Amino acid sequence: MNTIAPFSLDFDLITGMCKSGRAKPTQRFVSNMVSQFNDRAAAEAIVRGGDQLLYEFYELSQIPETAGDLKFGTSILYPGKVGDEYFMTKGHFHTILDTGEVYYTLSGRGAMLMETPEGETSLVEMTPGSAVYVPPRWAHRTINTGGEPMVSFFVFRSDAGHDYGTIEQKGYRKLVVERDGKPVMIDNPRWA
Numbered sequence: 001m002n003t004i005a006p007f008s009l010d011f012d013l014i015t016g017m018c019k020s021g022r023a024k025p026t027q028r029f030v031s032n033m034v035s036q037f038n039d040r041a042a043a044e045a046i047v048r049g050g051d052q053l054l055y056e057f058y059e060l061s062q063i064p065e066t067a068g069d070l071k072f073g074t075s076i077l078y079p080g081k082v083g084d085e086y087f088m089t090k091g092h093f094h095t096i097l098d099t100g101e102v103y104y105t106l107s108g109r110g111a112m113l114m115e116t117p118e119g120e121t122s123l124v125e126m127t128p129g130s131a132v133y134v135p136p137r138w139a140h141r142t143i144n145t146g147g148e149p150m151v152s153f154f155v156f157r158s159d160a161g162h163d164y165g166t167i168e169q170k171g172y173r174k175l176v177v178e179r180d181g182k183p184v185m186i187d188n189p190r191w192a
């Protein structure tokens with residue numbers, strides 16, 4: 001059986017970064033998510049202009065993907081918009097749908113957009129010092145509605161897995177866009 005010894009890992013409270021270098025960042029750029037944004041022309045213009053980093057996350061690949069283990073790490077979502085839609089993560093269901101997750105906000109400001117396969121939707125504000133509970137069965141995506149990086153710390157069951165494909169194909173039922181300088185949730189006109 002694959003096991004791991006007890007250990008601790010450093011994460012900066014403001015930047016989210018693992019300065020010791022023991023957890024490595026995975027980065028996602030606008031070019032990785034052009035089809036996920038409503039205004040694809042705006043996304044393509046950003047890519048043509050040299051691309052932009054949307055988010056990165058630090059996670060340990062060494063943690064075994066078994067039901068009893070937990071994966072944890074930080075996510076750093078940068079501020080910005082594609083058209084009037086705020087920078088966001090890809091979003092996913094867990095491959096094992098019945099597994100939840102916790103996100104604790106360290107710095108910045110934003111929201112967690114969630115939906116179930118049956119079409120329930122929820123938008124929960126994320127501010128420093130608050131923890132969002134993502135229940136089993138809810139797809140989840142973080143959205144940066146502020147002007148600085150939004151940093152959160154996450155923990156989930158290690159064998160849960162990530163189903164990105166469903167969201168990539170269908171999109172979310174809702175979008176979060178800026179209207180009169182404020183974030184507003186609207187229906188996604190592209191939802192399939």
Ligand code: MN
Pocket residue numbers: 092094101140156
């Ligand atoms: Mn997750």
